[in-house]
Amino acid sequence: MSARPRWWVGLTAGWVALTVLRRMWRGEVVVLSQYGAPVVRLLAIVLVFVASCVEKVRSLGADPVLAQEPGVKPVVIEAVVAVEQGFPAGLDDARLQRVYNWIAPRELHRYFVRDAAGKVLVSLAEMDGWPRSSVLVADEAMNRRADAFQAAVAGHLSASGRGAPAGPELLALLDAAEAVGVYDEWLAGYLWRYARTLQPAPVTLFARIDRHLRVVHALALGQASTGPLEFSAWRSKAGPPPGWQRLRVPEGLVAAARDAFEKGADAGTWESEAVLELTVARGEVVLVRRASETRLVAGASLRLRRLDVVRAAEGAVLRHATLGELRLQAGAEMTAWNVPQFLDAAGQAWVEGRTRAALDGEAAALTELEAVLPAAHAAMRAALERSAAEGPGRAALRMVLQAYDE
Amino acid sequence: MGLLHRLYVRAAPEVWETETRLLHVLRLVRRPVAVQWIVTAACDLHCPHCYSAAGKRVTGELTTEEAKRLIVDELVALGKPTLVLAGGELLLRKDIPEIIAYACEQGLEWAMHTHGGHVPKFRSLLARHPPALAAISLDGEREQHDLFRGKRGAFDAALAAIRVLKETGCREVVAGTTVTRLSADRVADMFPVVAASGADSWGLHLFAPEGRGAEHMALFPTPAQLRRVAAFARRKRAVFHVELCNEWGSAGGEDLYYRDQPFLCGAGRISCVIGASGEVLPCTTTDLRESEGNLRDRPLRQIWAQGFTRFRSAGHGECSDGKECWLQSRNGNACREQAFGCGRRVG
Numbered sequence: 042m043s044a045r046p047r048w049w050v051g052l053t054a055g056w057v058a059l060t061v062l063r064r065m066w067r068g069e070v071v072v073l074s075q076y077g078a079p080v081v082r083l084l085a086i087v088l089v090f091v092a093s094c095v096e097k098v099r100s101l102g103a104d105p106v107l108a109q110e111p112g113v114k115p116v117v118i119e120a121v122v123a124v125e126q127g128f129p130a131g132l133d134d135a136r137l138q139r140v141y142n143w144i145a146p147r148e149l150h151r152y153f154v155r156d157a158a159g160k161v162l163v164s165l166a167e168m169d170g171w172p173r174s175s176v177l178v179a180d181e182a183m184n185r186r187a188d189a190f191q192a193a194v195a196g197h198l199s200a201s202g203r204g205a206p207a208g209p210e211l212l213a214l215l216d217a218a219e220a221v222g223v224y225d226e227w228l229a230g231y232l233w234r235y236a237r238t239l240q241p242a243p244v245t246l247f248a249r250i251d252r253h254l255r256v257v258h259a260l261a262l263g264q265a266s267t268g269p270l271e272f273s274a275w276r277s278k279a280g281p282p283p284g285w286q287r288l289r290v291p292e293g294l295v296a297a298a299r300d301a302f303e304k305g306a307d308a309g310t311w312e313s314e315a316v317l318e319l320t321v322a323r324g325e326v327v328l329v330r331r332a333s334e335t336r337l338v339a340g341a342s343l344r345l346r347r348l349d350v351v352r353a354a355e356g357a358v359l360r361h362a363t364l365g366e367l368r369l370q371a372g373a374e375m376t377a378w379n380v381p382q383f384l385d386a387a388g389q390a391w392v393e394g395r396t397r398a399a400l401d402g403e404a405a406a407l408t409e410l411e412a413v414l415p416a417a418h419a420a421m422r423a424a425l426e427r428s429a430a431e432g433p434g435r436a437a438l439r440m441v442l443q444a445y446d447e
Numbered sequence: 448m449g450l451l452h453r454l455y456v457r458a459a460p461e462v463w464e465t466e467t468r469l470l471h472v473l474r475l476v477r478r479p480v481a482v483q484w485i486v487t488a489a490c491d492l493h494c495p496h497c498y499s500a501a502g503k504r505v506t507g508e509l510t511t512e513e514a515k516r517l518i519v520d521e522l523v524a525l526g527k528p529t530l531v532l533a534g535g536e537l538l539l540r541k542d543i544p545e546i547i548a549y550a551c552e553q554g555l556e557w558a559m560h561t562h563g564g565h566v567p568k569f570r571s572l573l574a575r576h577p578p579a580l581a582a583i584s585l586d587g588e589r590e591q592h593d594l595f596r597g598k599r600g601a602f603d604a605a606l607a608a609i610r611v612l613k614e615t616g617c618r619e620v621v622a623g624t625t626v627t628r629l630s631a632d633r634v635a636d637m638f639p640v641v642a643a644s645g646a647d648s649w650g651l652h653l654f655a656p657e658g659r660g661a662e663h664m665a666l667f668p669t670p671a672q673l674r675r676v677a678a679f680a681r682r683k684r685a686v687f688h689v690e691l692c693n694e695w696g697s698a699g700g701e702d703l704y705y706r707d708q709p710f711l712c713g714a715g716r717i718s719c720v721i722g723a724s725g726e727v728l729p730c731t732t733t734d735l736r737e738s739e740g741n742l743r744d745r746p747l748r749q750i751w752a753q754g755f756t757r758f759r760s761a762g763h764g765e766c767s768d769g770k771e772c773w774l775q776s777r778n779g780n781a782c783r784e785q786a787f788g789c790g791r792r793v794g
Contacts, residue, residue, distance in 0.1 A: 057473075064474040070752045073475045075526060081475070085466035092461075150686050226685035257685075265703045309704075310682055408671050437632035440675060447682045 124248040124332035128302045129256060132222055137260075138290040139183060140222040145288060146270060150227045152194060165194045186221040193217035201235070208243040211235055215249055226257045226309070230447050233347065237378045242350040248332035251348045254308035256298070262306055263297035270294075308348065315414040315445045317345040317380060322366060324357030345415060347377040347445075363409070364388040364416055377415040377445075384416060396420045402433030407441060414445045463711055471760045476752055480717040481558075483531040483731060484518055486543065488723045490536040492562055493597045494586075496625050496666060498732050499723075500658035501535040507724040509742070511542040518721060519550045521747035528718075529579060530557045533731070535723065538565035544572045551576045558582075560623070563608025564601060570611055577616040582650065583608050585622040587630055588640055595629070609645050622646035623692075627654045628665065631672035634679055638687070648688035651680055653695050655732040673786035680705055691786075694732060698787040705787075715739075715755030721747075729755060 064071065073081065144152075144165075152165040193214045200210055211232050218228060229250045236243050264270060268291040298306075320342045328335045328343055329350040337343055343359075345351060351359075353369035360366055367383040369375060375383055384392065396417065398406035410417045421442050425435065470476060487508055490501035509517065522528055530550050537543055537559060550557055558580035566573070566583075583605050586595045592602035612620045622641045624630065630637075634651070641649045653673075654666050668676070681704045683689045690706045691698075697710040714729035721727055725742035726735055727750045739754030 061473055070474050070476055072525065072748065072752050073470065073477055075478070077475070078478070081466060081469055081473070082462070085462050085469055088465050088469075089461045092465075147684075147686050147688065230685075261703060269707050310678065314678060404669065404671060411671075411675075436636055437675075440632055440635035440679065443635050444675075444678060444682070447685075 124245055124252075126248070126252050126331055128259070128299045129219060129224075131220075132224075132256075132295055134290050134292065134295050136183070136222040137295060139180075141270070141288050141290060143187065144223065146225075147227075149223065149225045150231070153198065153231065161198050165191050183221070186217075190217040190221045190223065208236065208239050208246055211243070212246050212249065215246070215253065219253065224253060224256045224260060226254060229253045229257070229311075234446060240374075242329075242374055242376045244329050244332060244350055247329075247348045247350065251308055251311075251331050254311050254348075255302060255306050258309040259298040259302035259306040260294065261309075262301035263294050263299075264291065266297045267291035267294045308346075310444075310447075311347060315347055315377065315418075317361065317377070317413060317415045319343050319345060319359045319361055319367070322358040322360040324353065324355055324369075326357045326359070326369065327352045327354070345375070345377060345380070347415070349376070351375040359383075361388075361413070361416070364391060364413060380415040381417075381419045388416070389420075392417050392420045396424045396438075399438055400424050400428060400432050400434045402437075404437075407434065407437050410438075411441050411444070414441070418442060418445045460709060460711065467716070467759060476755075476759060477717055478526040479522075479528040479719060479751060480713065481529040481531050482518075482522055482525075482719055482721065482747075483533055484514075484721045485534060485723045485731075486532050486537040486546075487535040487540045489539045490534055490562075491539065491564065491598070492536070492601065494584075494595060494659070495663045496627060496654050496660045498655055498658040498660055499533075499535055504535075505723055509723070509725050511545060513725070513743070514542075514546050515549050517725065517742040517747065519546070519553055519555060521742075522550075522555055523553050524748055525751060527553075527555055530555050531559070532557060533560040536562055536565065538569060544569070547572065547576050560584075561608065562596065562601065563605040564598075566604075566608035567611050570615060573612065573615040573617070577618070578612075579617075580619045580621065581612045581617050582621040582623040583612070583646070585624055585637070585641060585644070585646075587624075587633055588637060591630065591633060606644055613645050619647045620645070621648050621650045623650045623652055625652045625654055626668055626672075626676050628668050628672065631668040631676050634676055638683060642687050648690060649683075650690050650692050651676065651695075652692045655694055657732045657734060670786075677705065677786040695786060701787055712758075715758030719751065719755070727751075727754065729758060 063069075151163050152161070154162045156162055193216075197210060197214045215228070215232055218225070232246065233250055236246055239246075270288060270290060321337050321339050323339055325336060325338045326343075328337055329352065330346070330348070343351070351369070351374070353373050353375075354371065356371040356373070357369050358366050359369065364384060365388045366385055367375075367380070367388070368385065369383060373383070381389070381392070392410075392413070395406040395409050399410055399421075410421065421438055425438060425442070428435070485499055487504055488499060488501050489504040490497070490499075493502060519530070522530055532543070532547075534540075538561060547557060556579045557576070558578050560582045561584075563583040584596075585602075585605050586592045587602075589602040592605070593599050596602075609620050609622065622644055624634065624637065624641075626634065654660060654668065656664050656667065660666065677691060677695070677698075680689045680691050684704070693710065693712065695705070695710075698705050702709045712730075719727055719729060719739075720731050720733075721742065722735065722738070726738040727740055727742065727747065728735070728737050729739070740750040742750070
């Protein structure tokens, strides 16, 4: 560097220092100008960046903290079915942008709504304007996939109108959605609710829904580093700037989502809500999660999620701290949907009693039911159906039940 | 741009705090992004949670000329932040069309908070000068809303207001619900109503024991209710634009599940509130004890530049970090973090 720039840098720094000192001396405070604001912001970013680099260098030598699972170590057996669990290879920012141009986030559910007579209110096929007529998309493969998704939705709605759809149909719908790049949390919940009656439990579908939810969650996490999909000036109570309505997929979102996925993004509320903490009391069970089997012997603890299946080939007894014992006969299969049928008489009486109390407005009972939702959801539904009158606890019971269904 | 934006967003709270410290050292203050004006204390409803304790018009409310000169002109000089009109019920003030027209002529963007009952009467004004954002209070289904608001027909009026605002070109109409102990269990039942109302988004506010709310402390939701509503909002964001508003405080690293932007308290930093009689306050959920001065005594520019020092010295003092609200603890409310246990694994 020549002497000339250094001289200018010194002069500028001196001028800034003098200005600040003068302000401090005179007790002056000045409102930042529109030109000064980005400079200060940039300086703050640089300082934070430098601080984070220093932090990273310091932490290089530290030992990674390994997660310790309490209880008896489970035995991983093997994958039962080949279900892709990686991040979807074909997904990129451009595809996501095209999909959102077609079906905006939070919009997909509208195309599955029926009126009282069972008629679909808004058809996805009515949105035929995209992609073919769109100048943005001259991609025949995408067009075909979009057509296939439209057809799958129409086929599903037609089949579900006639009765409960089978597992392969639900899987086909999920396939078609993912092929076009639709990753939607509502769709995952919808498919799961439809799969509740399927016997045996649709392990492949559950694993696919699990991955779908993890991709959705990873896309949400990705936005934490790239910026959100849509702008809103909500927090300032001010209105958004002109032109904000145009949805924009931030650059690098899919890469950030892939990164989050590979670092272990989970299934969000499907991981944290409506779970049941159990311990294997006698015998052994196999936990099927994400299409992988894990053998759990007596003493091992397990956390039954809504996308898990527990199998007992030889019969087993599970224990819950509040509900008591759950007996699984040889060959039994337990999912979050059918937990109530494994409760013993005392467990069932407890659930019934707490449901009645919650219906009468007892807050503690509601909290207790919340902690055992897979075991209590059926009793809660039945209680709501039986008591037509609006009791003090009905609304809260409905609200908690939603945490199970969504 | 991409890298810079990513770096900024990833470290938003850290950048914010660092920037605050820098500004403090350099004796600079940010320009406001939004300034809310409590247009009047007059209101034809009598809601138990009202932070303004609105009812009758108070003596000394700013006149039309004062509003133009002391607020609008000053905001233009402060870089044209959004003028947020609230109350009371702002549309009860007779000169409000004149003030809105004047603000728009000066190039200000405006937004409003209203109960909606008088919105249809102002259709032509709203069509001429559509607000950038309008928040309509919706506190329950028909029966609950009317009961809470103390007026039969208030619910239907709110829904009609949402329709009128959309028809007249308002870019974002927000249905605003204040979560209280009475309404917390009913938000799931409310969801279909809000989704079908035509509102673009649903803002879930949290009851604050200020104004008339201070007389109804029992309305503060229980910890279990807070947790349930937060979990509900997180789930519903999959199908509707639901946001937990600032009264809920920060969810830390989990903010992204509850709102579009990470929580940052803007009180005295990027926003402030002007009371009906010209007192300048840090935020709406506070009272005259926190006034930094009156517009009739000192210009807004001067109050903004020299006031709010407690909020601008990051890392020094109770109001400076923006993470926990001193106001909540002052009024005896427990930490709101209990609302955000829902996303954490239990066991």
